[in-house]
Amino acid sequence: MVEGTVVHVGKKSGLHYRHPRPEWSTEMEHIELSSFPTSDPEDLYNKQELEVLSRDFPQGGFVGFDGDSAVAMGLGVQVHFDEDNPVHTVHDIMPGDGSSGHIPSGDWYYGTSIAVNPTYRRKGIGGELYLLRKQVCITRNLKGIIAGGVMPGFAKYKEEMTADEYITAVREKVIYDSTLSFQANNGFELVCALPNYIANPEIDNYAALIIWRNLEYKES
Numbered sequence: 001m002v003e004g005t006v007v008h009v010g011k012k013s014g015l016h017y018r019h020p021r022p023e024w025s026t027e028m029e030h031i032e033l034s035s036f037p038t039s040d041p042e043d044l045y046n047k048q049e050l051e052v053l054s055r056d057f058p059q060g061g062f063v064g065f066d067g068d069s070a071v072a073m074g075l076g077v078q079v080h081f082d083e084d085n086p087v088h089t090v091h092d093i094m095p096g097d098g099s100s101g102h103i104p105s106g107d108w109y110y111g112t113s114i115a116v117n118p119t120y121r122r123k124g125i126g127g128e129l130y131l132l133r134k135q136v137c138i139t140r141n142l143k144g145i146i147a148g149g150v151m152p153g154f155a156k157y158k159e160e161m162t163a164d165e166y167i168t169a170v171r172e173k174v175i176y177d178s179t180l181s182f183q184a185n186n187g188f189e190l191v192c193a194l195p196n197y198i199a200n201p202e203i204d205n206y207a208a209l210i211i212w213r214n215l216e217y218k219e220s
């Protein structure tokens with residue numbers, strides 16, 4: 001029997017969502033590694049950092065359980081973000097020094113990982129995780145969600161267009177990207193390319209800056 005209060009039951013998936021706990025860090029690391037097979041593990045949360053994140057900011061994360069098995073997660077931290085200087089790398093957010101990167105005074109939610117075990121995909125779980133993260137922004141009066149979105153489909157197009165041209169084509173629905181189109185369909189703006197965001201040679205280390213704005217945000 002899994003400990004921890006069920007904070008949400010997925011309407012589409014039936015998964016039971018709980019806030020992350022340090023003792024689940026091995027399972028969470030497994031979800032992370034199996035979901036980002038072409039990324040350098042150095043750029044992903046490791047077990048120790050997942051333990052720290054689960055202590056620092058459990059309210060901002062969700063782990064989806066099918067019975068006793070953790071099969072999906074959406075994690076994030078609060079950060080400060082300068083929209084006039086938006087280009088950054090994953091290490092600006094997740095320092096890789098054993099800390100979670102969570103800044104309690106930050107007024108944006110940075111989505112550090114959204115990952116669904118491969119056999120559970122396309123059942124609505126990713127969409128449910130986004131709804132839960134959006135609710136975190138509303139509850140905590142944060143400006144919205146930012147992330148460096150991976151764009152696996154760019155591998156096929158990188159000889160014929162730039163990363164920014166690819167992002168524009170996905171935004172205009174000329175090209176479907178299995179991850180970036182999903183983000184756009186969940187209300188994210190596809191803003192611009194982030195060079196050298198994360199080591200991922202298949203897509204020349206690019207990511208796309210994606211932003212969802214909390215329209216209920218109130219300046220204090």
Ligand SMILES: CC(C)(COP(=O)(O)OP(=O)(O)OC[C@H]1O[C@@H](n2cnc3c(N)ncnc32)[C@H](O)[C@@H]1OP(=O)(O)O)[C@@H](O)C(=O)NCCC(=O)NCCS
Nearest residue numbers: 035114115116121122123124125126127149150179182185
């Ligand atoms: C990206 C990711 C989190 C999406 O998770 P998911 O659970 O498959 O997401 P959903 O099921 O909510 O939506 C995925 C697609 O399936 C569709 N879908 C949802 N339920 C469906 C159903 N019952 N039948 C058919 N299609 C369905 C959705 O409409 C969506 O389509 P779209 O891509 O055209 O928008 C998942 O693919 C993943 O873990 N990828 C690897 C890690 C990664 O890249 N993370 C993102 C980092 S930025």
